[in-house]
Amino acid sequence: MSERSELVLDRPDPLADVLSMADVRPALPARLTAGGEWAVRFGGSHPKVITVTAGSCWLLPEDGAPVALSAGDTYLVGRDAAYTTASTPDVAPIEARKLFTGQAATVGSSAETSLVGATLDFADPAAAVLLEEFGSSVRITDPDTAEVLNSTLRLLAFETAARPGGGVMREHLTQVLSLHVLRSLLAPDAPPAWLTGAGDTAISAALAAIHRRPAFGWTVARLAAEAGLSRTVFATRFKALVGLSPMDYLLHRRISGATRDLAEGRTVASVAARWGYGSESAFSAAFKRVTGRSPAGSRTR
Numbered sequence: 001m002s003e004r005s006e007l008v009l010d011r012p013d014p015l016a017d018v019l020s021m022a023d024v025r026p027a028l029p030a031r032l033t034a035g036g037e038w039a040v041r042f043g044g045s046h047p048k049v050i051t052v053t054a055g056s057c058w059l060l061p062e063d064g065a066p067v068a069l070s071a072g073d074t075y076l077v078g079r080d081a082a083y084t085t086a087s088t089p090d091v092a093p094i095e096a097r098k099l100f101t102g103q104a105a106t107v108g109s110s111a112e113t114s115l116v117g118a119t120l121d122f123a124d125p126a127a128a129v130l131l132e133e134f135g136s137s138v139r140i141t142d143p144d145t146a147e148v149l150n151s152t153l154r155l156l157a158f159e160t161a162a163r164p165g166g167g168v169m170r171e172h173l174t175q176v177l178s179l180h181v182l183r184s185l186l187a188p189d190a191p192p193a194w195l196t197g198a199g200d201t202a203i204s205a206a207l208a209a210i211h212r213r214p215a216f217g218w219t220v221a222r223l224a225a226e227a228g229l230s231r232t233v234f235a236t237r238f239k240a241l242v243g244l245s246p247m248d249y250l251l252h253r254r255i256s257g258a259t260r261d262l263a264e265g266r267t268v269a270s271v272a273a274r275w276g277y278g279s280e281s282a283f284s285a286a287f288k289r290v291t292g293r294s295p296a297g298s299r300t301r
Contacts, residue, residue: 027174029118029156030103032085035110039086039093047120048077049181050085051150055113060084067139074140074149076181085115103160116153120178138184145184152177202227203241206234207249214253215276220246255290258283262299271295 032040034057042048050059056070062082066089069075077083084093087108099105140146152173159169209226210218223246224234238246254275261271272283272295280295287295 027118027156027170027177028103028160029116029153030100031157032115033106033111034108035112036108037087037091038108039084039091040096040099040107041082041084041093042096043082048117049120049149049153049177050075050077050115050117051153053114053116053154057113058086058089060086060089072146072150074146076138116157118153118156118177120181140184142184145180148180200241202229203238206238210250210253214257215274217276218250251286252290255287258287259298262295268295268299
C-alpha cells in the first residue's frame with residue numbers, strides 16, 4: 001500500500017488526516033468559454049468545483065433552484081448531481097460530452113463568459129462519503145474562500161498545458177483545492193460529513209488501524225478495542241460519523257487498493273493474498289460486490 005493512503009497517527013489536524021487517507025487524484029480542469037445564447041449540460045459523477053472567471057451565467061442544478069453567478073463566484077456541485085450552465089435558464093442545453101474534445105470548449109456566438117471546473121476524484125472509494133452529505137449543490141458565500149478557490153482553479157487550468165513539472169504542480173494544487181473545499185464545509189451550519197469521523201479521537205484510532213493494516217483480520221470487536229469503546233457503542237458511532245459500517249469501510253478500503261494493484265498487472269491470486277483474503281473465490285465475491293465486475297476483468301494484462 002502506498003504511503004499516501006495511510007493515516008498518520010501523530011498528525012493532529014483531522015483535515016490533513018482526511019486528505020492523506022482520501023488519496024485525491026490530481027485534477028484536470030475544464031475551461032468553458034461562451035457568449036450569446038448558450039447552455040451546456042454536465043452529467044454527474046464526482047463532486048465538482050466551478051468558478052466563473054469572466055462574465056456571468058446561470059447554474060441550474062437538476063434538483064435545485066437556478067442560481068445567477070458572476071465573475072469570481074464559486075460553486076460546489078455534489079456527487080452524481082447533474083447540472084447545466086447557461087446564459088439564461090430557458091435555453092435548450094448541449095451535452096458537454098458532445099462539446100468537449102479536450103479540456104477546453106467554446107459555445108455560443110461570442111466570448112463573454114468563461115468558467116473553469118474541476119472534479120474532486122478520490123482514488124479510495126470509501127472516501128466518496130467525504131462530500132456526500134453537503135447536498136446536491138453549495139454556493140461558496142465567504143468571499144475569501146471563493147477568491148482562493150477561484151485562483152487555485154485558474155492555476156490548475158494554467159497547468160493543463162504541457163509544461164515541465166506540470167503533473168506535480170497539479171497534484172499539489174488539487175490538494176490545496178480539496179483542503180479549501182473541505183474547510184468551506186466546516187461552517188457551523190454545514191453538515192459534519194465524513195470529516196467528523198477523523199476528528200473523533202476514538203473513531204480516528206480505528207480508521208488509522210484500518211489504513212495502516214488493511215489486510216489484517218479486523219473484526220468489529222478488534223476495531224472497537226483500538227477505539228477504546230464497547231463493540232455496540234463503537235459500531236453505532238462509526239456508522240453515524242463515517243457513513244459506513246466498520247466492516248463496509250474495511251471492505252471498500254481493501255477493494256480500492258486491490259483495484260490499483262490489478263490495474264498494475266498483479267495476478268488475482270497475489271492481490272487476494274495481499275489484501276487479506278484467504279482464497280481467490282472470497283476475494284472475487286467481495287470485489288464484484290463493490291465494483292460490479294470481476295477481478296480478472298479489471299486486471300491490466
